[in-house]
Amino acid sequence: MASSVTGSFTSSTRSNDGIPLRRAEGLMLVLNTPKGRGVFASRDIPGRTVLEVCPVLVLDPVENEEHIRNTELYHYTYNWPYTAPNQGKIPRKQVNGSSKPPTMTQAVILGLGSMFNHSAPNQNVGWERDIDRQLMTYTALRDIKAGEELCISYGQRLTFKDTEEELHSQSPDDWTEVMNYIDFI
Numbered sequence: 001m002a003s004s005v006t007g008s009f010t011s012s013t014r015s016n017d018g019i020p021l022r023r024a025e026g027l028m029l030v031l032n033t034p035k036g037r038g039v040f041a042s043r044d045i046p047g048r049t050v051l052e053v054c055p056v057l058v059l060d061p062v063e064n065e066e067h068i069r070n071t072e073l074y075h076y077t078y079n080w081p082y083t084a085p086n087q088g089k090i091p092r093k094q095v096n097g098s099s100k101p102p103t104m105t106q107a108v109i110l111g112l113g114s115m116f117n118h119s120a121p122n123q124n125v126g127w128e129r130d131i132d133r134q135l136m137t138y139t140a141l142r143d144i145k146a147g148e149e150l151c152i153s154y155g156q157r158l159t160f161k162d163t164e165e166e167l168h169s170q171s172p173d174d175w176t177e178v179m180n181y182i183d184f185i
């Protein structure tokens, strides 16, 4: 990390106009689950609780394709709509030789957002992008009991073997059902 951060604050950093960042009480990181690390509830969490508001690092699409895609970090990124900086300026190179400016890229979610594992049958956390402010908000989709893992859905194209694959037959046939949960928040 660049070492330009110092202990001093400018007048603008004392402003009250900032974005409130939140992390709910009762979240814990468990290190050795079958999915690697995971986020669990250490107490009951009511449905609709905002679990975390996470700042986002939006990646340059070319850097993402040429570099990040070949690293472990790629498994932690989310699809993110891309707007070139400086109104209409396109990245220094196009993605995969395409003649069109990219409209999508990937983003790294800072904070706990990158620790939520995937569960198709037991998704209990929804996420919502705030494109303009480069934030991701995670919300409990239902009441969550102490001891439950907090899981999002990564969708259907996974880049790893899902430890819950055998449970998929019990997941909703109709994915609009899952979208309905998400509308609930």
Ligand SMILES: C[S@@+](CC[C@H](N)C(=O)[O-])C[C@H]1O[C@@H](n2cnc3c(N)ncnc32)[C@H](O)[C@@H]1O
Pocket (backbone or CB within 6 Å): 034, 035, 036, 037, 038, 075, 076, 114, 115, 116, 117, 118, 119, 160, 161, 162, 163, 164
């Ligand atoms: C965003 S990270 C989640 C945190 C990760 N478990 C860790 O320890 O850093 C995504 C990675 O977690 C693992 N993972 C998440 N959900 C999984 C699942 N249902 N089955 C197996 N592995 C899973 C995969 O290795 C995946 O690439």
